[in-house]
Amino acid sequence: xxxxxxxxxxxxxxxxxxxxxxxxxxxxxxxxxxxxxxxxxxxxxxxxxxxxxxxxxxxxxxxxxxxxxxxxxxxxxxxxxxxxxxxxxxxxxxxxxxxxxxxxxxxxxxxxxxxxxxxxxxxxxxxxxxxxxxxxxxxxxxxxxxxxxxxxxxxxxxxxxxxxxxxxxxxxxxxxxxxxxxxxxxxxxxxxxxxxxxxxxxxxxxxxxxxxxxxxxxxxxxxxxxxxxxxxxxxxxxxxxxxxxxxxxxxxxxxxxxxxxxxxxxxxxxxxxxxxxxxxxxxxxxxxxxxxxxxxxxxxxxxxxxxxxxxxxxxxxxxxxxxxxxxxxxxxxxxxxxxxxxxxxxxxxxxxxxxxxxx
Amino acid sequence: xxxxxxxxxxxxxxxxxxxxxxxxxxxxxxxxxxxxxxxxxxxxxxxxxxxxxxxxxxxxxxxxxxxxxxxxxxxxxxxxxxxxxxxxxxxxxxxxxxxxxxxxxxxxxxxxxxxxxxxxxxxxxxxxxxxxxxxxxxxxxxxxxxxxxxxxxxxxxxxxxxxxxxxxxxxxxxxxxxxxxxxxxxxxxxxxxxxxxxxxxxxxxxxxxxxxxxxxxxxxxxxxxxxxxxxxxxxxxx
Numbered sequence: 001x002x003x004x005x006x007x008x009x010x011x012x013x014x015x016x017x018x019x020x021x022x023x024x025x026x027x028x029x030x031x032x033x034x035x036x037x038x039x040x041x042x043x044x045x046x047x048x049x050x051x052x053x054x055x056x057x058x059x060x061x062x063x064x065x066x067x068x069x070x071x072x073x074x075x076x077x078x079x080x081x082x083x084x085x086x087x088x089x090x091x092x093x094x095x096x097x098x099x100x101x102x103x104x105x106x107x108x109x110x111x112x113x114x115x116x117x118x119x120x121x122x123x124x125x126x127x128x129x130x131x132x133x134x135x136x137x138x139x140x141x142x143x144x145x146x147x148x149x150x151x152x153x154x155x156x157x158x159x160x161x162x163x164x165x166x167x168x169x170x171x172x173x174x175x176x177x178x179x180x181x182x183x184x185x186x187x188x189x190x191x192x193x194x195x196x197x198x199x200x201x202x203x204x205x206x207x208x209x210x211x212x213x214x215x216x217x218x219x220x221x222x223x224x225x226x227x228x229x230x231x232x233x234x235x236x237x238x239x240x241x242x243x244x245x246x247x248x249x250x251x252x253x254x255x256x257x258x259x260x261x262x263x264x265x266x267x268x269x270x271x272x273x274x275x276x277x278x279x280x281x282x283x284x285x286x287x288x289x290x291x292x293x294x295x296x297x298x299x300x301x302x303x304x305x306x307x308x309x310x311x312x313x314x315x316x317x318x319x320x321x322x323x324x325x326x327x328x329x330x331x332x333x334x335x336x337x338x339x340x341x342x343x344x345x346x347x348x349x350x351x352x353x354x355x356x357x358x359x
Numbered sequence: 360x361x362x363x364x365x366x367x368x369x370x371x372x373x374x375x376x377x378x379x380x381x382x383x384x385x386x387x388x389x390x391x392x393x394x395x396x397x398x399x400x401x402x403x404x405x406x407x408x409x410x411x412x413x414x415x416x417x418x419x420x421x422x423x424x425x426x427x428x429x430x431x432x433x434x435x436x437x438x439x440x441x442x443x444x445x446x447x448x449x450x451x452x453x454x455x456x457x458x459x460x461x462x463x464x465x466x467x468x469x470x471x472x473x474x475x476x477x478x479x480x481x482x483x484x485x486x487x488x489x490x491x492x493x494x495x496x497x498x499x500x501x502x503x504x505x506x507x508x509x510x511x512x513x514x515x516x517x518x519x520x521x522x523x524x525x526x527x528x529x530x531x532x533x534x535x536x537x538x539x540x541x542x543x544x545x546x547x548x549x550x551x552x553x554x555x556x557x558x559x560x561x562x563x564x565x566x567x568x569x570x571x572x573x574x575x576x577x578x579x580x581x582x583x584x585x586x587x588x589x590x591x592x593x594x595x596x597x
């Protein structure tokens with residue numbers, strides 16, 4: 001069987017200039033398609049996140065600063081937010097400003113704070129640890145050597161987030177968590193955060209099923225500390241933007257997939273000519289004892305060396321890179337295997353057809 | 360023991376209005392050491408009959424006994440039998456032109472059981488080439504050979520596994536008269552080592568040198584075969 005596989009490879013390599021070009025273009029197309037697919041998968045998660053928030057009548061806030069000085073969010077505003085979170089009518093996150101004045105915090109690993117049990121509900125894919133306080137680490141992050149301390153909590157154990165876990169923020173869009181630590185804090189911890197963290201926590205607050213008076217109270221309390229929050233109803237403002245992003249990404253993927261299809265059609269045409277020229281090989285081998293399986297193995301070598309082998313190493317490389325590229329590379333590798341099987345089956349049918357017709 | 364015995368063998372291609380009966384109720388047998396010619400016009404079913412007897416095509420009806428046993432249905436057993444029991448000579452696909460001569464002859468040995476190592480394969484292929492007078496051409500590319508030399512390579516390949524029956528489909532069709540004579544002589548000389556030959560041809564110079572002629576027409580075999588003068592004993596020696 002190995003001899004037949006090698007024979008198929010040699011059959012392809014006899015036309016190496018054509019086959020090498022096709023193999024290179026197929027491999028390149030697959031890699032580009034994987035990268036585009038990664039983007040689409042991330043955007044898809046964002047779209048789902050947006051959908052969940054719309055379904056819950058979520059209100060998010062865009063911050064404006066009334067002064068050039070550091071804002072000072074009043075304790076009362078934070079207490080109100082704590083109460084809302086306790087009542088499961090809000091959640092918040094601190095993504096960019098966790099211990100900004102301490103670059104060595106958590107061993108220098110970027111850290112995200114989540115506060116509020118409703119966050120898990122709107123982003124079920126995250127599979128956040130519970131109950132708070134608890135900590136998790138992204139798939140690409142090792143457990144910190146030192147305990148991580150924040151807001152009176154000390155974290156020594158970190159559960160592992162699933163690969164390519166992504167948080168959805170209404171302003172930032174998808175936030176990949178593979179290379180971050182995630183600290184899930186109880187609501188009362190908000191009062192013990194730094195000024196920068198409290199400011200971001202207020203600005204990233206998501207109110208769920210909020211009444212107009214809830215929104216007004218929240219805006220008014222934060223404005224007292226020179227942090228002016230402009231409410232936006234996700235159901236009204238975001239759908240077009242989110243679906244626009246998705247459409248653009250999908251267009252890239254469709255374009256690239258069409259290109260890959262063209263390349264595969266070119267390969268099929270070349271393979272067809274080659275099989276026609278090489279039909280004597282198959283007739284002679286069958287009559288002298290080659291079974292259908294061994295002839296199919298020969299064709300697997302022929303098709304595989306062009307369609308299957310070249311794209312797999314770069315896709316494996318993308319898998320190792322991790323992040324959102326990993327699942328996309330996995331999907332793409334699966335697609336390459338499916339394409340190989342389809343083309344292999346086609347080649348087997350072509351070859352047996354030539355054998356039957358004898359010309 | 361009779362090498363192959365076919366009883367009421369039929370082959371139909373296609374279905375419905377596209378249905379073509381290529382072979383209708385053909386019965387024949389080939390005995391050890393015998394040379395039999397299948398004659399008839401193009402399209403009368405000679406090649407199909409060879410394919411059925413040689414187990415490369417399944418029959419749609421009738422019975423086929425190979426070496427006294429029913430022809431196997433499973434592809435792997437059929438492939439094994441093709442390798443061990445039959446040798447083949449093709450008209451159109453005589454050799455793999457892109458391969459070297461030696462590589463062409465080792466093809467049946469690649470599928471031999473028990474497995475042969477590379478050295479054994481090359482030795483046996485070399486001997487087979489010597490036996491057809493092409494020992495000098497082992498390293499040559501097959502495409503560099505003349506038409507007669509190519510057929511001799513094909514004969515060496517057909518013989519390399521020491522088959523019991525060689526099936527030859529128009530082996531001299533593309534050859535000049537002198538070369539054709541030489542190839543037929545070589546082909547029929549196989550009988551000296553006990554190998555039978557069933558040759559499909561419409562060349563009377565080939566069929567006339569065989570023991571029996573089985574004329575075919577429109578997928579049918581004539582009721583009685585024709586005994587030739589060659590059957591008296593000197594067939595193939597000239």
